Amino acid sequence: MARITELLSLSESAPREAREMVLPSASLEGWRWSGLRRALPATPFAATDGSTGTVTAPKLSNVFSSMTETVLVDGHLAGDNNGGDVDGRRHINSDSDGDGNGRRHIKGDNNGGAVRRHINTVMDNNGGDVDGHRHVKGDSDGDGGGSRHINILRDDKSETFETVARNGEETPFPALARTLATHPLQITVKGEIKTPHSIRLVGTSANTAAHHSLNTELEKNASLHCVITSEAANNAARLVNSDCRFHLREGARLRLLILENEAAQCFRTSRIHFTLAANARAETFLITRGGAFQRLEIETDLADNGAEFHIGGAHALSPERQGEIALRVRHLAGDTLSRNRFRAAVGANATHNFQGRIEIIPGADNAAAEMESKSLLMDESAKSRSKPELEIFHDNVACSHGVAVSPADADVLFYLRSRGIPLADAERLTVSAFLRQIFPAEHNDEFTESAKSRVESFAGMVTETETVKGQSS
Amino acid sequence: MTNSPANTGTVAGTVAVTGKQAAANAPKYQWGFSTDVPTEHAPKGLDENIVRYISAKTNEPEWLLKWRLRAFSRWQKMREPEWSNVNFPPINYQDAYYYAAPKRDKPKSLDEVDPKLLETYEKLGIPLHERAALAGVAVDAVFDSVSVATTFKETLRKAGVIFCPMSEAVREHPELVRKYLGSVVPPGDNKHACLNSAVFTEGSFVYVPPDTRCPMELSTYFRINAAMTGQFERTLIIADRNSYVSYLEGCTAPMRDEHQLHAAVVELVALENAEIRYATVQNWYPGDENGRGGIYNFVTKRGVCKEPNARISWTQVETGSAITWKYPSCILMGEGSSGEFHSIAMTNHRQQADTGTKMLHLAPKTRSRIISKGISSGRSRQSYRGLVRLSPKAKGARNYTQCDSLIIGGEASASTVPYIESACREASVEHEATTSRLPEDQLFYCRQRGLDAETAAALVVNGFCREVLQKLPMEFAVEADRLLRVSLEGAVG
Amino acid sequence: MTAPLLRLDDLRASVSDGHGERKQVLHGVNLTVAAGEMHVLMGPNGSGKSSLAALLAGREGCEADGGAAQMDGEDILALAPEERAARGLFLAFQYPxxxxxxxxxxxxxxxxxxxxxxxxxxxxxxxxxxxxxxxxxxxxxxxxxxxxxxxxxxFSGGEKKRLEVLQMALLRPRLALMDETDSGLDVDALRIVSDAINRHRDGGRGFLLITHYSRLLAGLDPAPDYIHIFDGGRIVRSGGADLARRLEEHGYGALSEVA
Incomplete structure (x- = not known):
């Protein structure tokens, strides 16, 4: 009887579903069609005044033997409100003293006597400077003769939101970030910097909006390891919007790790734009848990011969969360290479969207591109939508893409359980193994290992129900 | 017939030159001749009166006229689909004829058919006399807006299979037509389908009764002949319980410098455990190497597996049309039903093709398979666009998609735009795609064995398409292979 | 008297054929394995040997339709795979x-x-x-x-099989089911695997070896305690180590018929 009822309901709903379906599926087109508009709350988030709370979120720096750090709390450069130094100089030390409590220390003087090397981000305090410019210079730690200059540009907003938003090429969010960022960062890198630099975007206050803008220039043959962490200190609903640009000049090398550990109620929009000159190479790992809504736009221009772009993205979408990737890689010259590999494990009522596009312009001889997106649906209510596009205007190319959506492999789960591993743990291991496929097999350096460890910790959350606490006020 | 002043850039807007002149310009399209028969036209343009005129031509019942008029009024408010990867100037719908027919009473038998028409089909390789006809293939020949002949009707009647022009079906089998017409492609589905609903003329109607295996291949051959005329046929195939039918569709048109609109609708209905195999070899005039002339092929093809274990398979070989906009799709409603789409699309010169499929899994254990092979050469632009959607009810469903593109020459382009949406954990979807040029090692291997570059390329392309060519009935496979060779000519340096 | 390590009573089971139909694969299996004993289940392809292993380890899709399977007197059929493993049951997979x-x-x-x-x-x-x-x-x-x-x-076929044996060594199960662990191994690898099994015959551990060929048996020392011939979803004949030799000579057909 139940069977008949089911069949009846099927025959009733099927024609309707069929009618509703048109090509293309609107939900996967531009930002206008993404889930964002539906997900955004009616009341806008307000910017904070910069009076930040306490940062308690765990940080990554203890993973690396040494690391320099720039911290922004609720959109404000941490240290802004830590006045009291008389000489006008301030030192922010990275937390490399191993106290493990994950708290940031802002010290008034250089911790020069420590056994372990401390890298200082030295800031000229211009206090209430008139020109609105602030400069943070990271001095070289002598490990490779490289130097890094970090400038905090307060009022350098030559482009307005209106002009950029009208340019239909991009969504309004990056333009908003550049316009509204309280402390836009400018990083210039010369030579080889071996110590990773960490940029932490920490949120502490509910119902606030934080906009971030980062512009990074790697000069010829320069090299940088960079970690950008976006994390919530508590489970507060907020909007985090960032625009990051990486400009790699000839032969430059960038390794970038992006970690998103936002609260379940977070709205996160992010654009990362890479421009790669001849023989430049960027390698990026992106590890994220999604949010109430999360859209990550990645745009890459392989502008000259020999440029190489590698990205591995892992979505560990906990129940009720959403994660969306909009990837666009343009091969604008010959002998360019891009490898784009994404994995998503999707929990109960979570949604994963992937839109990727590889473009190869006429004359981009010998360009090679791979794009792969696989999703693992871990619950009956999980959803995945993918749209991997190839747009090829040249014949001598090798391009491929692949998409797969499936449940966790029953054979794998059984194999693990037959070895005594309980179902929940077997699922966690399966998810973790799946997400780790974003890492090339040969990678086991410190940088990659730190990324892998974050995958492990996120993997367990996909099948766990989050306890969403009420918004803190 | 009269020509309106030239209105460059609109469909059917430029002055039509005779087929012979155009043929001299581009000798490679050998189906580009036109047939000189007295032709009866509806007045040019499109309004309610034209819809009434078309309806009156076949003495349609009132319900169908109303259906057409509703579609027409809806069409006037609809916008053209704008998401596809094709470019063309706005269509002037008022500058074309919506009905054209050879001037003569409907022939009762082949003997009454104008010998010129028979000769035309003979030249196209489709002899209509049964004694000369392809063994085992029944043909419905459609010339502009009317069906001129249907072969082997008697054989089919004995098996209980209905195979006739749509106008006849409306008269003889109104209950079937009324039940299923528009049930798979509703008039409001898209602007082109809506236009078809208002002005369709002819097309084939097939009904295969329960527990019947259709004794022969059914085939419709569409020929656009008249200048400045659109073709709007409508095909409806119903396979009842436990039945099987294989249907082949072929199309050609004379070479004319104007663009002509072809907006057809094909609806397939497969009931429990029935199977429909639908194959198309589309060879509409593609226009010349500068993009002058050619058919705008805006076609809506969709099948529904309405009941458990029904099977629908689409196979298409596309070499023609200036613009192709076509997504033969399957709605998998019945548990355990399956849909297949096998496609070869070959574009050259200035052709544009945006084609693919939709597979909608709405029931448990449904299966779908998509194999798409695209070859673009010259300055052509080709896109595969496909949707695979698994609804939450599609437990145990599976889809496999393989989508390969070959680009020949530095000025062609290929895009792949798949949409994959799964809302069902217990289902699996797999999509793979590649884009590359002709593999040099294979070409070299062939040439080392003494083949010229063009033959080598044809062989390699044939190998690339093999998986799809194998799905075609023998007669069509040979034809398709020949078409691919012709389309490749001049593409390989 | 304590319950035996493994006891199967008239065990019947079916598997899903993947099209919604079920096919009966075990037609009443009776078997008792005491601690320290080694039993070998031999039978032609498709006789249901591997289904028995899958059923005992708890693979989804293979379900008991009747009878009982007990470890130490406890019904294991209702347990999750990991719970069976926790009680000391180990399955060396035919296809890891x-x-x-x-x-x-x-x-x-x-x-x-x-x-x-x-x-x-x-x-x-x-x-x-x-x-x-x-x-x-x-x-x-x-x-x-x-x-x-x-x-x-x-991993190569041989490496996979050795990894299964390695896991057995690490898990120290009380009852080891080894499903065609000898298939796909060359002579050297076969020697390594049979030596490893010999090392784990510590007097307390029970073994149920499933195999198609008798070549694994030659390397087992001490020799297996029981040989069972499995056909048509049940044990058709049981005997001592010499049964394997007779099987070698006469083939499955002859020995199945006797039963």
Whole structure:
């Protein structure tokens, strides 16, 4: 009887579903069609005044033997409100003293006597400077003769939101970030910097909006390891919007790790734009848990011969969360290479969207591109939508893409359980193994290992129900 | 017939030159001749009166006229689909004829058919006399807006299979037509389908009764002949319980410098455990190497597996049309039903093709398979666009998609735009795609064995398409292979 | 009197054929394996041997339709696969599964430490575990470089089978079901595997070996206690070690008919 009822309901709903379906599926087109508009709350988030709370979120720096750090709390450069130094100089030390409590220390003087090397981000305090410019210079730690200059540009907003938003090429969010960022960062890198630099975007206050803008220039043959962490200190609903640009000049090398550990109620929009000159190479790992809504736009221009772009993205979408990737890689010259590999494990009522596009312009001889997106649906209510596009205007190319959506492999789960591993743990291991496929097999350096460890910790959350606490006020 | 002043850039807007002149310009399209028969036209343009005129031509019942008029009024408010990867100037719908027919009473038998028409089909390789006809293939020949002949009707009647022009079906089998017409492609589905609903003329109607295996291949051959005329046929195939039918569709048109609109609708209905195999070899005039002339092929093809274990398979070989906009799709409603789409699309010169499929899994254990092979050469632009959607009810469903593109020459382009949406954990979807040029090692291997570059390329392309060519009935496979060779000519340096 | 390690009573089962139909594969299996005993189940392809192993280990899709399967007097059919494993049941898979992305070392340490914790021992830290692992791998002549790979990923047939035996060594099961562990092995690998099985015959552990050929048996010392011929979803004949030799001479057909 139940069977008949089911069949009846099927025959009733099927024609309707069929009618509703048109090509293309609107939900996967531009930002206008993404889930964002539906997900955004009616009341806008307000910017904070910069009076930040306490940062308690765990940080990554203890993973690396040494690391320099720039911290922004609720959109404000941490240290802004830590006045009291008389000489006008301030030192922010990275937390490399191993106290493990994950708290940031802002010290008034250089911790020069420590056994372990401390890298200082030295800031000229211009206090209430008139020109609105602030400069943070990271001095070289002598490990490779490289130097890094970090400038905090307060009022350098030559482009307005209106002009950029009208340019239909991009969504309004990056333009908003550049316009509204309280402390836009400018990083210039010369030579080889071996110590990773960490940029932490920490949120502490509910119902606030934080906009971030980062512009990074790697000069010829320069090299940088960079970690950008976006994390919530508590489970507060907020909007985090960032625009990051990486400009790699000839032969430059960038390794970038992006970690998103936002609260379940977070709205996160992010654009990362890479421009790669001849023989430049960027390698990026992106590890994220999604949010109430999360859209990550990645745009890459392989502008000259020999440029190489590698990205591995892992979505560990906990129940009720959403994660969306909009990837666009343009091969604008010959002998360019891009490898784009994404994995998503999707929990109960979570949604994963992937839109990727590889473009190869006429004359981009010998360009090679791979794009792969696989999703693992871990619950009956999980959803995945993918749209991997190839747009090829040249014949001598090798391009491929692949998409797969499936449940966790029953054979794998059984194999693990037959070895005594309980179902929940077997699922966690399966998810973790799946997400780790974003890492090339040969990678086991410190940088990659730190990324892998974050995958492990996120993997367990996909099948766990989050306890969403009420918004803190 | 009269020509309106030239209105460059609109469909059917430029002055039509005779087929012979155009043929001299581009000798490679050998189906580009036109047939000189007295032709009866509806007045040019499109309004309610034209819809009434078309309806009156076949003495349609009132319900169908109303259906057409509703579609027409809806069409006037609809916008053209704008998401596809094709470019063309706005269509002037008022500058074309919506009905054209050879001037003569409907022939009762082949003997009454104008010998010129028979000769035309003979030249196209489709002899209509049964004694000369392809063994085992029944043909419905459609010339502009009317069906001129249907072969082997008697054989089919004995098996209980209905195979006739749509106008006849409306008269003889109104209950079937009324039940299923528009049930798979509703008039409001898209602007082109809506236009078809208002002005369709002819097309084939097939009904295969329960527990019947259709004794022969059914085939419709569409020929656009008249200048400045659109073709709007409508095909409806119903396979009842436990039945099987294989249907082949072929199309050609004379070479004319104007663009002509072809907006057809094909609806397939497969009931429990029935199977429909639908194959198309589309060879509409593609226009010349500068993009002058050619058919705008805006076609809506969709099948529904309405009941458990029904099977629908689409196979298409596309070499023609200036613009192709076509997504033969399957709605998998019945548990355990399956849909297949096998496609070869070959574009050259200035052709544009945006084609693919939709597979909608709405029931448990449904299966779908998509194999798409695209070859673009010259300055052509080709896109595969496909949707695979698994609804939450599609437990145990599976889809496999393989989508390969070959680009020949530095000025062609290929895009792949798949949409994959799964809302069902217990289902699996797999999509793979590649884009590359002709593999040099294979070409070299062939040439080392003494083949010229063009033959080598044809062989390699044939190998690339093999998986799809194998799905075609023998007669069509040979034809398709020949078409691919012709389309490749001049593409390989 | 204590209950035997494994006791099967008129065990009947069916598997899903993947099209919604069920096919009966076990037609009443009776078998008792006491601690310390080694039983060998021999039978032609498709006789249901592997289904029995799958059923006992708890693979989804293979379901008991009647009868009972008990370990130490406890019904195991209602238990989850990991609960059966926790009670000391181990299945060496005929077709071990590849798990891309899951480090072999992490996986082995995980199952090893869980076993230790169940037995009241402290979990080993990664360094100590690596020492244990290297030792066990050396005993199986396994390439230490395999630890850097993912579970079974890119393993040859022989490497996969040896990895199954390695897991048996780490898990120290009370009852080992070995499903065609000898198939796909060359002579040297076969020797290594049978030596490993011999080492684990410590008097308390029960074995149920499933095989198509008798070639594994030659290397077993001491010889198996019982040979059972399995056909048509049940045991058609049982005997001592000499039954395998007669099977070699006469083939399955002759011996099945006698029953």
């Amino acid at each position: 599964v590849e798990i891309a992305g899951l480090s072999l070392t992490v996986f082995l340490r995980e199952i090893y430490n869980r076993r230790r914790e169940r037995e009241g021992e402290a979990a080993l830290d990664p360094m100590s575990f690596m020492r244990v692992l290297r030792e066990e791998m050396a005993a199986l002549s396994m390439d230490p470089a395999l630890t850097r790979r993912a579970v079974n990923a890119g």
